[in-house]
Amino acid sequence: MTDQLVPIIDLSLASAPADIDRAAREVGFFQVINHGVEPVLVESLLDALTAFFALPAEVKESYPPPSPDVNNGYSAVGAESLAYSLGVEAPPDLFEAFNFGPDDPDFSIPQIAAERDRIFAPNIWPAEVPELRTAGVAYFEAVTAFAHRLTSLCAVGLGLEADFFEEFTRHSTDTLRCNWYSRAAGSPDPLPGQQRMGAHTDYGIITVLYADRVPGLELLDKTGTWVGVVPEPGAYLVNVGDLLAQWSNDQWVSTLHRVVPPPSKDDSKALRRSIAFFHDGDWDAMIECLPTCCSEATPPRYAPVRALDHLLNKLLGGRAMEAAESTGHIGDRIIAVRA
Ligand code: OGA
Ligand code: NI
Numbered sequence: 001m002t003d004q005l006v007p008i009i010d011l012s013l014a015s016a017p018a019d020i021d022r023a024a025r026e027v028g029f030f031q032v033i034n035h036g037v038e039p040v041l042v043e044s045l046l047d048a049l050t051a052f053f054a055l056p057a058e059v060k061e062s063y064p065p066p067s068p069d070v071n072n073g074y075s076a077v078g079a080e081s082l083a084y085s086l087g088v089e090a091p092p093d094l095f096e097a098f099n100f101g102p103d104d105p106d107f108s109i110p111q112i113a114a115e116r117d118r119i120f121a122p123n124i125w126p127a128e129v130p131e132l133r134t135a136g137v138a139y140f141e142a143v144t145a146f147a148h149r150l151t152s153l154c155a156v157g158l159g160l161e162a163d164f165f166e167e168f169t170r171h172s173t174d175t176l177r178c179n180w181y182s183r184a185a186g187s188p189d190p191l192p193g194q195q196r197m198g199a200h201t202d203y204g205i206i207t208v209l210y211a212d213r214v215p216g217l218e219l220l221d222k223t224g225t226w227v228g229v230v231p232e233p234g235a236y237l238v239n240v241g242d243l244l245a246q247w248s249n250d251q252w253v254s255t256l257h258r259v260v261p262p263p264s265k266d267d268s269k270a271l272r273r274s275i276a277f278f279h280d281g282d283w284d285a286m287i288e289c290l291p292t293c294c295s296e297a298t299p300p301r302y303a304p305v306r307a308l309d310h311l312l313n314k315l316l317g318g319r320a321m322e323a324a325e326s327t328g329h330i331g332d333r334i335i336a337v338r339a
Helices: 015-025 039-053 082-086 130-157 164-168 242-247 306-321
Strands: 008-010 030-035 072-073 096-100 174-181 197-200 204-210 219-221 224-230 234-238 257-259 274-280
Touching: 008 015, 015 030, 015 130, 039 096, 039 130, 039 174, 039 274, 082 197, 096 130, 130 164, 130 174, 130 204, 130 274, 242 306
Parallel strands: 008 030
Antiparallel strands: 030 234, 072 096, 096 174, 174 274, 197 257, 204 234, 204 274, 219 224, 219 257
């Protein structure tokens, strides 16, 4: 079946680093079992999110991000179009989301204090659903530890020391995006080309995704065909982001993916939920070809890039619905905020 595209990796096996290396080269996505993240943590968060997304629109809309470069708070249906992060114009996406980052950043660390109004801006918690903060923080901590375990296995898979990525992820830009895909009764069909989430690559090092076992997520395979993916029960989906692909000199791939609308003849609410943890590295990390990924025969394909420059360019492309620049620098570009 379709699931075969995305290999299942058992983290309890000694072969995990080599298995990750193979999957990251061939597919850019893998499923992880025996990951050690307690199921109750994601279940509690999903319960709290159910209460939040059921609130009236005007209540949810009272928790917007303070500016387009702050990845916190509520993002309404139609507020983003991720295809723009690739420079492609498309209708607005049909997802709503609730985003947050680390809840208690240590401002005695200069790099954290320097970003206190942006990357480490205060989380925006809804007063109506206090359990969202409790469940969100507990899940965030568990998935952060999981992401660090994964990058250590990635390092070994890439022929590096297990702690290679630690010095680039000490004050990592990490965001949890809780995606909610639903359809109100009697809502119109999607516009031509409109997706639940437009085609994009993820921007950072790795993404750790919980997804309901409901169809919708598709990956573009090496033959250029969109292939549907539903995770195995209890498995996380993990994918390589742009920064890690660039670091590996494109030996690992940051695979294009999207979420397509449900069939229009299906008249259910067609609920699909996903929770993406973006592990994006230190904002001041310089991404330069890994020593094990370049040689005289395969020289570095990219100039070094600062992680923050790449991330902001991508984030603002999807938010402002202006095509992102391919170069990673936003310069003095004025960002139009969509009402
Ligand atoms: C994302 C993403 C996929 C999904 O949030 O970047 O690709 O299944 N989500 O919702
Ligand atoms: Ni994604």
